[in-house]
Amino acid sequence: MTRTFLGMPATAPAGVGQLRGEESFPAAARRSLADPQLRRNLGHATRTIRAKSAGVIGELPDWQELRSAGSAIKADVLARLPELLEQLEAKVTEAGGVVHWAADANEANRIVTDLVRATGSDRVIKVKSMATQEIGLNEALAEAGIEPVETDLAELIVQLGDDRPSHILVPAIHRNRAEIREIFLRAMPEVDPALTDEPAVLAAAARRYLRQTFLHTKVAVSGANFAVAETGTLAVVESEGNGRMCLTLPETLITVMGVEKVVPTWRDLEVFLQLLPRASTGERMNPYTSMWTGVTPGDGPQAFHLVLLDNGRSAVLADEVGRQALHCIRCSACLNVCPVYERTGGHAYGSVYPGPIGAVLSPQLTGVADNASLPYASSLCGACFDACPVKIDIPELLVHLRAEAVEARRRPTAESVAMAAAAYTMDRPRLYEAAQRAARLSRLAGRRGRGLPPPLNGWTGSRDLPDPPAQTFRDWWAER
Amino acid sequence: MSSRDLVLGRLRAALAEGGQPPVQVPRDYRPEGTLDLDQLVERLTDYRAHVHRVPEAAVADTVAGLLPAGATVVVPPGLPRAWLPSEVTTLTDDGLDNERIAAADAVVTGAAVAVAETGTVVLDGSPDQGRRVLSLLPDRHVCVLRADQVVATVPQALARLSPHRPLTWISGPSATSDIELNRVEGVHGPRNLHVILLP
Amino acid sequence: MRIALFVTCLADTMFPQAAKATVRLLERLGHEVVFPEQQTCCGQMHVNTGYQRDALPLVRRHVRTFDPYDVVVAPSGSCVGSVRHQHATVARRAGDERLAGRAESVAGRTYELSELLVDVLGVTDVGAYYPHRVTYHPTCHSLRMLRVGDRPLRLLREVRGLDLVELPAAEQCCGFGGTFAVKNADTSTAMLADKMRHVLATGADVCTAGDSSCLMHIGGGLARLRTGVRTVHLAEILASTEPSQTADERSRLAVRP
Structure with a gap:
């Protein structure tokens, strides 16, 4: 009995990580809407990326076929998730890696903290990773006396600005160059006081600031974009080279990955490596993609740990309609086309997963009662569905989750009474x-x-x- | 119960209801394309890489022209010596420490594969490409590519690559889109990428 | 052709002119229009707000009402979208596979007005006359649920006297979204503000669309700002002809200063 109970799909625990907002979406949105600078920054950034993305997608005559393949591969992954994970575990182990399983955020944080402690390092360099933000790893490490250094430029801006990320791909999308310059001048040690707000100058400042840290930190923590079950290969897609630094220079590499990131075969990467960059940064290919299988003697980290994270994903998988949210490859295309996101920004969603995908993913990871306003944070305009490179029908999911939210309520509300009365009336033409x-x-x-x-x-x-x-x-x- | 059993048990329970029908993956996207070297050049250049199309005999002179006088160049152990100009100081990787690699003016490598459609070069750690760190720390990366290493599409590239080697896919110099979503070249990786394309 | 009119509760109650125009237009084109009187509401508002169980009897009623007809038309992309993409889902969620099957069958015979005209009846020139500067807002559900594409524009281009001006950022949602406009009123208002700015930038005196709901939203905003720009349903423009205009219509269609 106990075994069965323990084995039931479970949502992500509260009190750890960043999946729940402190207030409802409409309340949080009101504050963002009142910030004209934020709206200008978001409007400018999302317009830019939409145009770039449309341009490079237009170059591919088989974009729709790639979307269909990507969607089907992900559906296949979910249908065979346990066996694919076991296969991945076997292949990574065979190649010299160590696989850990984490049922939730607390367990994942504990595993990573213990692994870092075992190396004796009091600092880790991090590649931008949604999974580690989701579980609040930085907070857990800091509590254990380990300094996490975010190395992605946008994450660095967020970390130095004591801010929260507001976009999956570009966590500092809500900041413009002038604001970034101010943050650097205020919080970046030994920064040149003559710093200008030229993007190239700001990028160079980050390069100088992080270089010694890259060279002298013994442990790195990364996420993963893909993990190939067939070969045990991990892939990280990035732009700046901070990912390469983290994946190459340290002695120990710890990768934290949501269980749904596994793909069955090496060949499947041919689909996602075409979909992801064009949908996310609007590039034909992102500047750098690193792939590694376990440990390569004499090249890169000689200790590799892979942490496979559930943290609510089993609960999402249990919902036959809702599970397609697990197809997500974190490209952010849905954010960039969403008229709601464009006006409210990411903070209003409360979770590390903002925008349309966040509105369907966060409530499923936490249970809909904990994020009940998110499924309503959409006009159901459908732009997200069209933009999604793996064809997640986000409007359908939103409508589905709204029904879940309503049906989970125990007591009638003014709205439910009115809705019932309206339905009663409309089912009787005379009354109508x-x-x-x-x-x-x-x-x-x-x-x-x-x-x-x-x-x-x-x-x-x-x-x-x-x-x-x-x-x-x-x-x-x-x-x- | 171990966490492994717990997670796998939960996932199996989540899938239990109704059984999972097998999913057929439609692969009617283009497996390959027509190779066009000009397209590779155009797309590398579009992402601010510098391309030099020269015969193999001219590689050393081309490399020399890209470097300051008295430059120090890191090279992987299997790099053809004929590609290196005599007037540079060569540091052949025999386990060089990171500081020395980082202090070099440039690195010269070969390549495994290139993708014309995306303007990408892929390194796979073969002897003429070396450890991943070599092509990461110096600020200037000179990559010598033979025409027969170029394929048209991403599927063709993956088919040529081995997942058991550490792979680095490079499309232009290090860049970021983190400031107002505009691509800016030059963050942590090499800020200058030169591709020497041989016939 | 015998065509059943699915009037939609909103057009029936608040915007009968759009429905009347649909009838006049189809009759003028030589078709017979019937109005099944047992119809009320397709249940979209319930479904989109999360009340799928309450929507079930409405879906059942809709399917029962329209099942006998070969061709059904509605002057609303949104309501046709609900019939096509939601009715079977509501039935399946309630475990009623038989209803789901019938709902899919009815959905296959249900058309939004521009689809019916262009695809089923094969006309783009409906003989309309409408001497106004008009901009067209492609409502989200027409555009992305039904994929009506440029059908409405092809119809509008054939209208004599009509000066069609392109709406900037046309594909952006106006911010209505049913109860979204109530639950997230501030965000909805911000979206509407941008839509109105774009409409005003065209210099059009009429903004048209295939959905009374979105037009109610845009028109409500434009009226509050006293812009003088009116919202008129696509069906009304297509139904307008010079000789057939009554005095009442003339005064209604005329642009207010």
């Missing part, structure tokens, strides 16, 4: 006609709807409701 007449005659809403009660007055705060017409269509039809 009577309601139409009532709406027309009583003008309950007052002039142009301005007197509507909350929450409907949210709508009429900035828009006029038209006056009901003198005659409904069905009355007109009856009189014809």
